[in-house]
Amino acid sequence: MQYMLLIYSDEKAAAAMPKADVNKMLPAYEAYTKGLQGAGALLAGDRLRPTDSASTVRVRDGKTQVLDGPYAETKEQLGGYYIVEAKDLDAAIDWAARCPGAAHGAVEVRPLWRMTA
Amino acid sequence: MADDGLIDARIEAERVAREGYGRLLAFLASRTHDVAAAEDALADAFAAALVHWPVTGVPRVPEAWLLVTARRRMSDEARRRRVRERDRDQLLVAAEEAAARCADEQAIPDERLQLMFACAHPALDPQIRAPLILQTVLGLDAGTIASAFLCAPSAMSQRLVRAKRKIRDAAIPFAVPEATDLPSRIDAVLDAIYVAYGEARLTDEAVHLARVASFLLPEAPEALGLLALMLHLQARSHARRGGDGAYIPLTEQDPTRWDDRLIAEAEGLLLRASAFRRPGRFQLEAAVQSAHAARRQTGRTDWPAILGLYDELLRVTGSIVVAINRAVALAAVEGPRPALTALDQIADDHRLADYQPYWAARADVLAQLGRDEAAQAYERAMGLTTDDAVRRFLAERSAAARSRSIGIACRSSIAAGEDAARQRLAGRRQRTP
Numbered sequence: 001m002q003y004m005l006l007i008y009s010d011e012k013a014a015a016a017m018p019k020a021d022v023n024k025m026l027p028a029y030e031a032y033t034k035g036l037q038g039a040g041a042l043l044a045g046d047r048l049r050p051t052d053s054a055s056t057v058r059v060r061d062g063k064t065q066v067l068d069g070p071y072a073e074t075k076e077q078l079g080g081y082y083i084v085e086a087k088d089l090d091a092a093i094d095w096a097a098r099c100p101g102a103a104h105g106a107v108e109v110r111p112l113w114r115m116t117a
Numbered sequence: 118m119a120d121d122g123l124i125d126a127r128i129e130a131e132r133v134a135r136e137g138y139g140r141l142l143a144f145l146a147s148r149t150h151d152v153a154a155a156e157d158a159l160a161d162a163f164a165a166a167l168v169h170w171p172v173t174g175v176p177r178v179p180e181a182w183l184l185v186t187a188r189r190r191m192s193d194e195a196r197r198r199r200v201r202e203r204d205r206d207q208l209l210v211a212a213e214e215a216a217a218r219c220a221d222e223q224a225i226p227d228e229r230l231q232l233m234f235a236c237a238h239p240a241l242d243p244q245i246r247a248p249l250i251l252q253t254v255l256g257l258d259a260g261t262i263a264s265a266f267l268c269a270p271s272a273m274s275q276r277l278v279r280a281k282r283k284i285r286d287a288a289i290p291f292a293v294p295e296a297t298d299l300p301s302r303i304d305a306v307l308d309a310i311y312v313a314y315g316e317a318r319l320t321d322e323a324v325h326l327a328r329v330a331s332f333l334l335p336e337a338p339e340a341l342g343l344l345a346l347m348l349h350l351q352a353r354s355h356a357r358r359g360g361d362g363a364y365i366p367l368t369e370q371d372p373t374r375w376d377d378r379l380i381a382e383a384e385g386l387l388l389r390a391s392a393f394r395r396p397g398r399f400q401l402e403a404a405v406q407s408a409h410a411a412r413r414q415t416g417r418t419d420w421p422a423i424l425g426l427y428d429e430l431l432r433v434t435g436s437i438v439v440a441i442n443r444a445v446a447l448a449a450v451e452g453p454r455p456a457l458t459a460l461d462q463i464a465d466d467h468r469l470a471d472y473q474p475y476w477a478a479r480a481d482v483l484a485q486l487g488r489d490e491a492a493q494a495y496e497r498a499m500g501l502t503t504d505d506a507v508r509r510f511l512a513e514r515s516a517a518a519r520s521r522s523i524g525i526a527c528r529s530s531i532a533a534g535e536d537a538a539r540q541r542l543a544g545r546r547q548r549t550p
Contacts (some may be wrong), residue, residue: 001288088290
């Protein structure tokens with residue numbers, strides 16, 4: 001099974017974080033990513049730029065509409081993701097719990113809908 | 118006598134059919150992850166067994182009988198529609214494996230516990246766990262479950278379908294959890310069973326589930342505690358109603374009308390559980406009921422002991438339901454004034470607005486203090502009960518309070534709230550932090 005771990009956090013709070021705290025976060029993510037790699041569970045993953053760089057696209061009546069900003073204005077924003085290989089939901093939840101983001105924000109676990117031939 | 122024999126045959130046939138169904142469903146679903154498909158495959162065979170077995174007798178290998186019928190349907194189905202072929206194949210392979218075991222006289226491994234863990238998984242809505250376990254482990258249909266949970270059959274079906282889809286799509290495991298997670302995951306299973314017990318129409322089914330759980334988890338004292346608790350409550354089911362159908366609260370019940378056999382079994386289970394020296398919420402609840410049951414021998418209720426147990430329960434659960442029961446015991450030990458203080462301390466909780474036992478308890482304590490607000494509290498309790506006999510009982514208490522003829526009897530309607538609503542509170546209890 002493949003799962004996507006979507007990391008949500010308050011990006012304003014993150015932006016306001018003292019540099020020292022940011023410096024602590026980065027090694028935590030590095031270690032986590034190495035852990036995923038070491039277990040052969042890492043398929044993909046990246047950090048997203050803040051939502052003020054987001055654009056939302058819809059096509060209506062054949063016309064492309066672009067809105068400045070994320071799809072939904074929420075208290076916490078999608079800030080990054082991992083795609084992992086896990087045996088079942090429990091294994092995926094274990095990985096989600098280890099993600100540093102789970103300690104302050106939230107990590108949503110979604111099974112991927114594999115496009116099979 | 119002959120009629121009794123027939124009824125016994127029917128009950129026994131149904132028990133074996135449900136047993137076999139649950140085992141087969143667990144076996145197939147844990148291999149395919151597809152609960153709905155396994156249910157589909159077994160549905161006709163199970164229905165046929167419920168019709169035939171009471172007449173023809175239970176077959177020697179019930180699972181083999183069910184499988185023969187089920188496999189015919191599975192392959193027909195596979196031939197008829199070629200959709201989702203791979204899933205069908207998986208199911209057929211699992212069924213072949215089960216059939217081969219039956220033919221070898223090997224028992225099919227009992228994976229109902231794994232099935233229960235899947236159905237009570239933390240990733241599923243807590244509200245759907247009990248219905249899901251009732252449906253998958255015992256083969257109850259959605260209509261029966263819906264009526265027990267006071268919910269529209271279509272809505273219940275939809276929620277069950279959705280839960281099964283999540284089990285399949287998110288790959289919720291059919292497994293006994295790791296040791297670190299085990300205690301909390303066992304609690305989720307036991308909670309779901311206790312919620313099922315709370316639905317008055319499903320008490321027998323829930324006791325059956327608790328038996329299965331305690332059989333499969335012999336090292337889990339809380340599983341034994343839950344069964345002990347339920348058997349103690351079951352032992353009083355007849356004593357709870359008078360000849361005229363009137364409600365009789367626990368403290369006024371005639372102990373000779375309690376079921377000795379069930380009480381003895383409950384006491385044995387509680388003893389076994391206590392040997393593990395790992396007390397928990399269900400063991401403590403069972404111990405409270407055990408203390409009430411002791412009135413059969415001693416002729417009196419040991420309220421101080423019960424208060425001590427509720428103190429401990431409150432410490433373990435922090436539950437508002439327990440806080441109410443503790444206040445009731447406090448009234449019996451130290452009188453109504455400290456009990457009212459205890460109830461006042463939780464009065465702000467918004468969940469109490471529609472919680473019948475709270476208003477019944479409050480009414481009794483107020484009545485014992487001779488306070489006028491008692492009538493209003495009784496009225497609120499009456500408006501919140503679903504049981505007509507309890508409603509009449511509370512009306513009598515209210516009238517008695519109004520004419521200031523308060524006495525020892527008052528204490529009993531507190532137990533009325535406790536006893537009758539214990540059923541419904543199970544669900545509430547779960548949501549209580």
